[in-house]
Amino acid sequence: xxxxxxxxxxxxxxxxxxxxxxxxxxxxxxxxxxxxxxxxxxxxxxxxxxxxxxxxxxxxxxxxxxxxxxxxxxxxxxxxxxxxxxxxxxxxxxxxxxxxxxxxxxxxxxxxxxxxxxxxxxxxxxxxxxxxxxxxxx
Amino acid sequence: xxxxxxxxxxxxxxxxxxxxxxxxxxxxxxxxxxxxxxxxxxxxxxxxxxxxxxxxxxxxxxxxxxxxxxxxxxxxxxxxxxxxxxxxxxxxxxxxxxxxxxxxxxxxxxxxxxxxxxxxxxxxxxxxxxxxxxxxxx
DNA sequence: TTACAATCTGTAACAATTACTGTCAAGTTA
DNA sequence: TAACTTGACAGTAATTGTTACAGATTGTAA
Numbered sequence: 059x060x061x062x063x064x065x066x067x068x069x070x071x072x073x074x075x076x077x078x079x080x081x082x083x084x085x086x087x088x089x090x091x092x093x094x095x096x097x098x099x100x101x102x103x104x105x106x107x108x109x110x111x112x113x114x115x116x117x118x119x120x121x122x123x124x125x126x127x128x129x130x131x132x133x134x135x136x137x138x139x140x141x142x143x144x145x146x147x148x149x150x151x152x153x154x155x156x157x158x159x160x161x162x163x164x165x166x167x168x169x170x171x172x173x174x175x176x177x178x179x180x181x182x183x184x185x186x187x188x189x190x191x192x193x194x195x196x
Numbered sequence: 197x198x199x200x201x202x203x204x205x206x207x208x209x210x211x212x213x214x215x216x217x218x219x220x221x222x223x224x225x226x227x228x229x230x231x232x233x234x235x236x237x238x239x240x241x242x243x244x245x246x247x248x249x250x251x252x253x254x255x256x257x258x259x260x261x262x263x264x265x266x267x268x269x270x271x272x273x274x275x276x277x278x279x280x281x282x283x284x285x286x287x288x289x290x291x292x293x294x295x296x297x298x299x300x301x302x303x304x305x306x307x308x309x310x311x312x313x314x315x316x317x318x319x320x321x322x323x324x325x326x327x328x329x330x331x332x333x334x
Numbered sequence: 335t336t337a338c339a340a341t342c343t344g345t346a347a348c349a350a351t352t353a354c355t356g357t358c359a360a361g362t363t364a
Numbered sequence: 365t366a367a368c369t370t371g372a373c374a375g376t377a378a379t380t381g382t383t384a385c386a387g388a389t390t391g392t393a394a
Contacts, residue, residue: 074342106342108342108345127266162317166296171324172283177317177320179318244375250372271351
Protein backbone atom coordinates (compact mmCIF):
# COMPACT_ATOMS: atom_id res chain seq x y z
CA UNK A 59 0.00 0.00 0.00
CA UNK A 60 1.35 3.41 -0.85
CA UNK A 61 2.08 5.53 2.14
CA UNK A 62 0.95 8.84 0.76
CA UNK A 63 -0.45 8.79 -2.70
CA UNK A 64 -0.28 6.67 -5.76
CA UNK A 65 2.58 7.61 -8.02
CA UNK A 66 1.04 8.29 -11.35
CA UNK A 67 4.28 7.61 -13.19
CA UNK A 68 7.39 5.78 -12.17
CA UNK A 69 9.60 8.68 -13.17
CA UNK A 70 9.82 12.33 -12.30
CA UNK A 71 7.30 14.35 -14.20
CA UNK A 72 8.34 17.74 -15.49
CA UNK A 73 6.55 20.29 -17.66
CA UNK A 74 8.78 19.40 -20.58
CA UNK A 75 8.17 15.70 -20.24
CA UNK A 76 4.47 16.23 -19.82
CA UNK A 77 4.38 18.33 -22.97
CA UNK A 78 6.23 15.66 -24.94
CA UNK A 79 3.94 12.93 -23.66
CA UNK A 80 0.88 15.00 -24.48
CA UNK A 81 2.19 15.71 -27.94
CA UNK A 82 2.81 12.06 -28.60
CA UNK A 83 -0.51 10.87 -27.18
CA UNK A 84 -2.79 9.81 -30.03
CA UNK A 85 -0.27 11.14 -32.51
CA UNK A 86 -0.50 9.04 -35.67
CA UNK A 87 2.20 10.89 -37.59
CA UNK A 88 5.17 8.87 -36.31
CA UNK A 89 7.11 12.05 -35.59
CA UNK A 90 10.87 12.29 -35.55
CA UNK A 91 12.88 13.91 -32.78
CA UNK A 92 12.96 17.07 -34.85
CA UNK A 93 9.18 17.04 -35.18
CA UNK A 94 8.86 16.69 -31.42
CA UNK A 95 11.37 19.45 -30.82
CA UNK A 96 9.60 21.85 -33.15
CA UNK A 97 6.20 21.16 -31.64
CA UNK A 98 7.31 21.50 -28.03
CA UNK A 99 9.34 24.61 -28.83
CA UNK A 100 6.11 26.51 -29.39
CA UNK A 101 5.17 26.08 -25.76
CA UNK A 102 8.70 25.89 -24.34
CA UNK A 103 10.89 28.10 -26.50
CA UNK A 104 13.97 27.26 -24.46
CA UNK A 105 13.66 23.48 -24.61
CA UNK A 106 16.81 21.75 -25.68
CA UNK A 107 17.25 19.05 -28.24
CA UNK A 108 19.01 17.04 -25.59
CA UNK A 109 15.88 17.05 -23.46
CA UNK A 110 13.83 15.77 -26.34
CA UNK A 111 16.26 12.93 -27.02
CA UNK A 112 16.62 12.11 -23.33
CA UNK A 113 12.87 12.01 -22.86
CA UNK A 114 12.26 9.88 -25.92
CA UNK A 115 14.96 7.47 -24.77
CA UNK A 116 13.37 7.30 -21.35
CA UNK A 117 9.89 6.71 -22.73
CA UNK A 118 11.25 4.01 -25.00
CA UNK A 119 12.89 2.24 -22.07
CA UNK A 120 9.66 2.45 -20.10
CA UNK A 121 7.83 0.88 -23.00
CA UNK A 122 5.69 3.96 -23.54
CA UNK A 123 6.78 4.61 -27.10
CA UNK A 124 8.28 2.57 -29.89
CA UNK A 125 11.32 3.62 -31.85
CA UNK A 126 10.78 2.85 -35.53
CA UNK A 127 13.51 2.16 -38.05
CA UNK A 128 11.28 2.18 -41.11
CA UNK A 129 12.66 5.56 -42.20
CA UNK A 130 16.41 5.21 -42.80
CA UNK A 131 16.85 8.97 -42.66
CA UNK A 132 15.74 9.43 -39.08
CA UNK A 133 14.25 7.57 -36.16
CA UNK A 134 10.55 7.94 -35.66
CA UNK A 135 8.49 7.48 -32.56
CA UNK A 136 5.14 5.80 -32.13
CA UNK A 137 3.02 6.12 -28.97
CA UNK A 138 0.97 3.12 -30.09
CA UNK A 139 2.88 0.18 -28.65
CA UNK A 140 0.26 -2.40 -29.55
CA UNK A 141 1.20 -4.78 -32.34
CA UNK A 142 0.73 -3.24 -35.74
CA UNK A 143 2.76 -2.57 -38.84
CA UNK A 144 3.83 0.42 -40.89
CA UNK A 145 4.00 1.57 -44.46
CA UNK A 146 6.31 4.29 -45.65
CA UNK A 147 5.13 6.02 -48.78
CA UNK A 148 8.05 6.30 -51.15
CA UNK A 149 6.50 9.39 -52.69
CA UNK A 150 5.30 11.65 -49.88
CA UNK A 151 7.44 10.09 -47.17
CA UNK A 152 4.60 9.65 -44.69
CA UNK A 153 4.57 6.66 -42.39
CA UNK A 154 1.15 5.11 -41.95
CA UNK A 155 -0.20 2.50 -39.59
CA UNK A 156 -1.16 -0.80 -41.09
CA UNK A 157 -3.36 -2.96 -38.98
CA UNK A 158 -3.36 -6.38 -40.47
CA UNK A 159 -3.08 -9.84 -39.14
CA UNK A 160 0.35 -11.25 -39.73
CA UNK A 161 0.66 -14.61 -38.05
CA UNK A 162 4.33 -14.88 -37.23
CA UNK A 163 5.36 -18.26 -35.98
CA UNK A 164 7.57 -17.15 -33.12
CA UNK A 165 7.32 -20.57 -31.51
CA UNK A 166 9.20 -22.00 -34.45
CA UNK A 167 12.00 -19.48 -33.94
CA UNK A 168 12.12 -20.09 -30.19
CA UNK A 169 12.40 -23.79 -30.94
CA UNK A 170 15.40 -23.01 -33.14
CA UNK A 171 17.14 -21.29 -30.24
CA UNK A 172 16.26 -17.66 -30.87
CA UNK A 173 14.60 -15.41 -28.37
CA UNK A 174 12.26 -12.80 -29.80
CA UNK A 175 11.83 -9.34 -28.36
CA UNK A 176 9.99 -7.55 -31.10
CA UNK A 177 8.93 -7.94 -34.70
CA UNK A 178 8.67 -4.94 -36.95
CA UNK A 179 7.02 -5.25 -40.33
CA UNK A 180 7.93 -2.39 -42.63
CA UNK A 181 6.19 -1.98 -45.95
CA UNK A 182 7.49 0.33 -48.64
CA UNK A 183 5.16 1.52 -51.32
CA UNK A 184 2.66 4.24 -52.08
CA UNK A 185 -0.19 5.50 -49.98
CA UNK A 186 -3.63 5.76 -51.63
CA UNK A 187 -3.45 9.52 -52.35
CA UNK A 188 -0.01 9.26 -53.93
CA UNK A 189 -0.99 6.21 -55.92
CA UNK A 190 -4.05 8.00 -57.25
CA UNK A 191 -2.03 11.09 -58.11
CA UNK A 192 0.48 8.96 -59.98
CA UNK A 193 -2.29 7.41 -62.03
CA UNK A 194 -3.65 10.67 -63.34
CA UNK A 195 -0.16 11.86 -64.17
CA UNK A 196 0.14 9.20 -66.82
CA UNK B 197 37.47 -3.93 -70.01
CA UNK B 198 36.29 -6.09 -72.90
CA UNK B 199 33.07 -5.17 -74.57
CA UNK B 200 31.62 -8.52 -73.69
CA UNK B 201 31.65 -7.51 -70.05
CA UNK B 202 29.81 -4.34 -70.91
CA UNK B 203 27.10 -6.37 -72.54
CA UNK B 204 26.87 -8.76 -69.64
CA UNK B 205 25.85 -5.98 -67.28
CA UNK B 206 23.89 -2.91 -68.14
CA UNK B 207 26.52 -0.70 -66.58
CA UNK B 208 30.18 -0.09 -67.05
CA UNK B 209 32.22 -2.72 -65.27
CA UNK B 210 35.38 -1.60 -63.54
CA UNK B 211 37.85 -3.44 -61.31
CA UNK B 212 36.50 -1.65 -58.26
CA UNK B 213 32.91 -2.53 -59.04
CA UNK B 214 33.84 -6.08 -59.82
CA UNK B 215 35.61 -6.40 -56.49
CA UNK B 216 32.60 -5.05 -54.61
CA UNK B 217 30.25 -7.37 -56.45
CA UNK B 218 32.52 -10.34 -55.78
CA UNK B 219 32.77 -9.41 -52.12
CA UNK B 220 29.01 -9.22 -51.78
CA UNK B 221 28.31 -12.40 -53.69
CA UNK B 222 27.20 -15.11 -51.28
CA UNK B 223 28.02 -12.82 -48.36
CA UNK B 224 25.65 -13.61 -45.51
CA UNK B 225 27.03 -11.03 -43.10
CA UNK B 226 24.87 -8.12 -44.25
CA UNK B 227 27.88 -5.82 -44.38
CA UNK B 228 27.76 -2.07 -43.96
CA UNK B 229 29.43 0.41 -46.31
CA UNK B 230 32.36 0.52 -43.90
CA UNK B 231 32.66 -3.28 -44.00
CA UNK B 232 32.73 -3.16 -47.79
CA UNK B 233 35.26 -0.35 -47.77
CA UNK B 234 37.58 -2.20 -45.43
CA UNK B 235 37.38 -5.43 -47.38
CA UNK B 236 37.95 -3.85 -50.77
CA UNK B 237 40.77 -1.67 -49.41
CA UNK B 238 42.91 -4.78 -49.02
CA UNK B 239 42.93 -5.29 -52.78
CA UNK B 240 42.53 -1.66 -53.78
CA UNK B 241 44.32 0.44 -51.15
CA UNK B 242 43.38 3.67 -52.91
CA UNK B 243 39.66 3.03 -53.20
CA UNK B 244 37.52 5.87 -52.01
CA UNK B 245 34.55 5.73 -49.70
CA UNK B 246 32.64 7.64 -52.34
CA UNK B 247 33.18 4.83 -54.82
CA UNK B 248 31.82 2.31 -52.35
CA UNK B 249 28.72 4.38 -51.70
CA UNK B 250 28.24 5.11 -55.39
CA UNK B 251 28.56 1.47 -56.32
CA UNK B 252 26.20 0.30 -53.59
CA UNK B 253 23.67 2.90 -54.67
CA UNK B 254 24.00 1.75 -58.25
CA UNK B 255 23.62 -1.91 -57.35
CA UNK B 256 20.58 -1.09 -55.25
CA UNK B 257 18.95 0.75 -58.13
CA UNK B 258 19.69 -2.16 -60.45
CA UNK B 259 18.03 -4.50 -57.96
CA UNK B 260 21.23 -6.42 -57.37
CA UNK B 261 21.42 -5.74 -53.64
CA UNK B 262 18.97 -4.80 -50.92
CA UNK B 263 19.50 -1.95 -48.53
CA UNK B 264 18.43 -3.02 -45.05
CA UNK B 265 17.21 -0.69 -42.34
CA UNK B 266 17.13 -3.26 -39.56
CA UNK B 267 20.22 -1.73 -37.94
CA UNK B 268 19.44 1.86 -36.99
CA UNK B 269 23.12 2.68 -36.66
CA UNK B 270 24.06 2.04 -40.26
CA UNK B 271 22.67 0.78 -43.51
CA UNK B 272 23.47 -2.78 -44.37
CA UNK B 273 23.54 -4.50 -47.74
CA UNK B 274 22.25 -7.89 -48.73
CA UNK B 275 23.08 -9.56 -52.05
CA UNK B 276 20.21 -11.98 -51.52
CA UNK B 277 17.26 -10.18 -53.04
CA UNK B 278 14.89 -13.11 -52.75
CA UNK B 279 12.13 -12.74 -50.16
CA UNK B 280 13.36 -13.49 -46.68
CA UNK B 281 13.51 -11.81 -43.31
CA UNK B 282 16.16 -10.73 -40.83
CA UNK B 283 16.90 -10.93 -37.15
CA UNK B 284 19.23 -8.54 -35.42
CA UNK B 285 20.75 -9.94 -32.26
CA UNK B 286 20.48 -7.32 -29.55
CA UNK B 287 23.54 -8.73 -27.86
CA UNK B 288 26.19 -9.41 -30.52
CA UNK B 289 24.69 -7.10 -33.13
CA UNK B 290 24.82 -9.63 -35.95
CA UNK B 291 22.10 -9.66 -38.56
CA UNK B 292 20.95 -13.13 -39.55
CA UNK B 293 18.75 -14.39 -42.33
CA UNK B 294 15.42 -15.82 -41.31
CA UNK B 295 13.69 -17.93 -43.86
CA UNK B 296 10.18 -18.38 -42.76
CA UNK B 297 6.81 -18.21 -44.38
CA UNK B 298 5.06 -15.00 -43.52
CA UNK B 299 1.92 -14.76 -45.55
CA UNK B 300 1.31 -11.05 -46.01
CA UNK B 301 -1.97 -10.28 -47.64
CA UNK B 302 -0.77 -7.71 -50.13
CA UNK B 303 -3.95 -8.10 -52.14
CA UNK B 304 -5.90 -6.68 -49.24
CA UNK B 305 -3.61 -3.65 -49.16
CA UNK B 306 -3.81 -3.15 -52.91
CA UNK B 307 -7.57 -3.28 -52.60
CA UNK B 308 -7.35 -0.51 -50.04
CA UNK B 309 -5.51 1.71 -52.52
CA UNK B 310 -1.91 1.08 -51.55
CA UNK B 311 0.77 -0.09 -53.91
CA UNK B 312 3.40 -2.34 -52.42
CA UNK B 313 7.04 -2.29 -53.48
CA UNK B 314 8.69 -4.26 -50.75
CA UNK B 315 8.02 -5.78 -47.35
CA UNK B 316 10.78 -5.99 -44.81
CA UNK B 317 10.27 -8.06 -41.68
CA UNK B 318 12.77 -7.17 -38.98
CA UNK B 319 13.01 -9.26 -35.85
CA UNK B 320 14.88 -8.08 -32.79
CA UNK B 321 16.01 -10.63 -30.26
CA UNK B 322 18.88 -12.94 -29.47
CA UNK B 323 20.63 -15.39 -31.73
CA UNK B 324 21.04 -18.96 -30.44
CA UNK B 325 24.67 -18.58 -29.28
CA UNK B 326 23.92 -15.37 -27.37
CA UNK B 327 20.80 -16.84 -25.85
CA UNK B 328 22.74 -19.89 -24.68
CA UNK B 329 25.52 -17.72 -23.28
CA UNK B 330 22.99 -15.66 -21.38
CA UNK B 331 21.51 -18.78 -19.84
CA UNK B 332 24.75 -20.03 -18.35
CA UNK B 333 25.53 -16.57 -17.01
CA UNK B 334 22.58 -16.85 -14.64
C1' DT C 335 18.36 26.58 5.36
C1' DT C 336 21.67 23.21 3.25
C1' DA C 337 22.67 19.17 0.65
C1' DC C 338 21.80 16.15 -2.87
C1' DA C 339 20.16 14.14 -6.98
C1' DA C 340 17.87 14.56 -11.13
C1' DT C 341 16.77 17.29 -15.02
C1' DC C 342 17.51 21.08 -17.65
C1' DT C 343 19.94 23.98 -21.48
C1' DG C 344 23.55 24.81 -24.56
C1' DT C 345 27.02 23.15 -27.10
C1' DA C 346 30.67 20.18 -28.64
C1' DA C 347 31.74 15.79 -30.58
C1' DC C 348 30.77 12.03 -33.39
C1' DA C 349 29.59 8.92 -37.14
C1' DA C 350 27.18 7.81 -41.28
C1' DT C 351 26.16 9.57 -45.44
C1' DT C 352 26.01 12.85 -49.25
C1' DA C 353 27.88 16.39 -52.17
C1' DC C 354 31.44 18.46 -54.62
C1' DT C 355 35.86 19.09 -57.32
C1' DG C 356 39.33 18.17 -60.26
C1' DT C 357 41.67 14.25 -62.69
C1' DC C 358 42.01 10.59 -65.65
C1' DA C 359 40.95 6.88 -68.80
C1' DA C 360 37.96 4.80 -72.13
C1' DG C 361 34.97 5.37 -75.88
C1' DT C 362 33.27 8.22 -79.80
C1' DT C 363 33.45 11.12 -83.60
C1' DA C 364 35.55 13.74 -87.27
C1' DT D 365 45.08 9.75 -85.94
C1' DA D 366 43.49 13.91 -82.87
C1' DA D 367 39.86 16.29 -80.55
C1' DC D 368 35.99 15.77 -77.98
C1' DT D 369 32.74 13.53 -74.64
C1' DT D 370 31.46 10.70 -70.97
C1' DG D 371 31.62 8.61 -66.78
C1' DA D 372 34.12 6.71 -62.96
C1' DC D 373 37.66 7.68 -59.92
C1' DA D 374 40.00 9.55 -55.43
C1' DG D 375 40.06 12.87 -52.16
C1' DT D 376 37.83 15.75 -49.31
C1' DA D 377 34.37 19.01 -47.60
C1' DA D 378 29.75 19.50 -46.03
C1' DT D 379 25.59 17.89 -44.05
C1' DT D 380 22.71 15.54 -40.89
C1' DG D 381 20.95 12.83 -37.11
C1' DT D 382 22.35 11.54 -32.79
C1' DT D 383 25.11 11.22 -28.58
C1' DA D 384 28.09 13.01 -25.00
C1' DC D 385 29.40 16.34 -21.93
C1' DA D 386 29.61 20.59 -18.65
C1' DG D 387 27.65 23.63 -15.94
C1' DA D 388 23.23 25.87 -14.30
C1' DT D 389 18.78 25.04 -12.22
C1' DT D 390 15.13 22.81 -9.96
C1' DG D 391 12.69 19.97 -6.54
C1' DT D 392 12.84 17.33 -2.42
C1' DA D 393 14.12 15.89 1.99
C1' DA D 394 16.80 16.23 6.24
